[in-house]
Amino acid sequence: MRDFAFAPPARPSVTGGLADTVFETAARNPALPLLARRQGTSGTASWQEVTAVEVRDAVVDLAKGLIASGISPGARVAVMARTRYEWTVLSLALWTVGAEVVPIHPTSSRDQVEWMLRDSGCVGVAVEDEQSVMTVGSVCAGLPRLRHVWQLDAGALEQLVERGEFIPITTVDSLRRIVMPDSTAVVAYTSGTSGHPMGCALSHRSLASPCDTLLQGWGHTAAQAGEQAAVLAFLPFSHVYGLMIQGLCLRGGLLMGHEPDLSEESLASALLSFRPTYFYAVPSVFEKLYKTFLRTAQQSGRGPLFERAAETARDFAAANERQRLGRGSGPGLDLRLQHALYERTIYRRLRGALGGRVIRATSGGSPLSRELSLFYEGIGIYVHDGYGLTETAGGITMQPLGREKSGTVGQALPGTDIRVAEDGEILVHGPSVFQGYVNDEAATRAALRGGWLATGDLGHLDHEGYLTITGRKKDIIVTSGGNSVAPAPLEQRLRMHPLVHQAVIVGDNRPCVGALITLDPDYLAHWRAALTLQGDTPNREAREENALREEIGRAVAAANSAVSRAESIRVFRLLPDQFDQSNGLLTPSMKLRRDAIVQHYAQEIEAMYQSRSRVPRQPTAEEVLGWDDADNMFR
Known part of the structure; x- marks a missing residue:
């Protein structure tokens, strides 16, 4: 492992302003x-x-x-x-x-x-x-x-x-x-520590540089040759x-x-009629697509078939990854035959939901799970998990062609340098770094340290210079026992369960880690319809509630399997409402407003931990999963 990644210096030069490109294209290829x-x-x-x-x-x-x-x-x-x-x-x-x-x-x-x-x-x-x-x-x-x-x-x-x-x-x-290239082009506002958004001054050069670098090195991968x-x-x-x-x-x-x-309806229609060759979105969109695929397959009685096809896709992509990274021989004959069969019967239909022409995609805004990345690569759409922030005018890393590594955000773009400080904070230096915060010199000095931007993100670089994002510095949870927990990986694994729509990890100054969970309404309706329960309505509702508790408990257990016991989720509560922009709990870029969520659900969080404190000293299976009689989302 290393704590710095210096990229090759070569990059396209930027001249003039952002509008010039339209005038130049019109002069060169007016009918394009x-x-x-x-x-x-x-x-x-x-x-x-x-x-x-x-x-x-x-x-x-x-x-x-x-x-x-x-x-x-x-x-x-x-x-x-x-x-x-x-x-x-x-x-x-x-x-x-x-x-x-x-x-x-x-x-x-x-x-x-x-x-x-x-x-x-x-x-x-x-x-x-x-x-x-x-x-x-x-x-x-x-x-x-x-x-x-x-x-x-x-x-x-x-x-x-x-x-x-x-x-x-x-x-x-x-x-x-x-x-001029260094003239300010955009003042983009981002959340500030004072409660007011802070205006990031981005120059024409800042916005153009990563675009030109990506187009020079990767632009040809956005469509089939000649298209x-x-x-x-x-x-x-x-x-x-x-x-x-x-x-x-x-x-x-x-x-x-x-x-x-x-x-969902309008976006699906637009994709089918416009038929893009390249798709970009945030992780929640890729997660929603996957859950829609699964739900549709289950409703048609082909759920087990889809799950086998999804597992084959992930295995096939993982084998290809090992081969391109020099760590294996690639998919074996049996795996290639299974993948070919599912390509004819399933994968091409899944790609058809995006218009049928998408060959690559980008996910940004928050980390995309390795499992989802492998799934999409396995069905024929490589999804690059991008990394960047407002202060860097967008992306600052990319997967090297032919050496892509799922679970990371790739390597630094040419001309951009990345370091990881001793405390794990990612530092960035390059042409896309912003000019500073408007009307806030103190915040600018705090963010820009000797020309290096302190991103506030945590991560690590492997020995090949691939960057992995582990969370936000300000989001780290410290329990009353002194355990530091990064919430993002746990939340990401929870959302992999089809019933889970959103998840927020809590636990600051608490005895253990807890989770607030919202359910995917579409998949919940499908799950209820598929649940086989007998008996009268009152008892049936109680058994349905217990079944739901058990199912979410399995999702929590699956998430906990990736962390130590000290970091594991010990209590959780299902919430009846979603986090969205209308209630101020989601940003326009689909990110969780953690402080607002904790404040909004302060009573529920307190009740969640109070109910746990009344459980006998020897934990039962339900206690380990975080449930007791007080955890009733329907009351």
């Missing part, structure tokens, strides 16, 4: 489709392609309107909308005139919106609908710099285009050419992960479609 706009409803959806020259012209027309509205270089404009075509065109127009984009998630609270608009000093904000207009309107009195509120659904962009008709194109070109790569953008552009995907598509000439609706 760059964007795709969804037409019709989800059931009859089709996609209208927008060529590079059409995108450029739309950007120029909109840039003229921004200039006519007084948007000058260095001005900050917020975009508070879902992932849609207008988001991309507007951001390109803002960068063309040298303005800075402030992404705000459309579900942000009134207080969050007010803070971000005031802290960044925005002069304008583009919102999506009337509800967002009302949110911004309710805080305008405290925002003296805010002069413009544009509503996308009310034709604001068309009005801007009309307003700028008299502006000569030479003015647009002049402003675009003075945008234009296509990506369906659906995660929010208000998060740096989404911004990075947008940058990759625009700078690499990948066709990008937009899907603003994150409902």
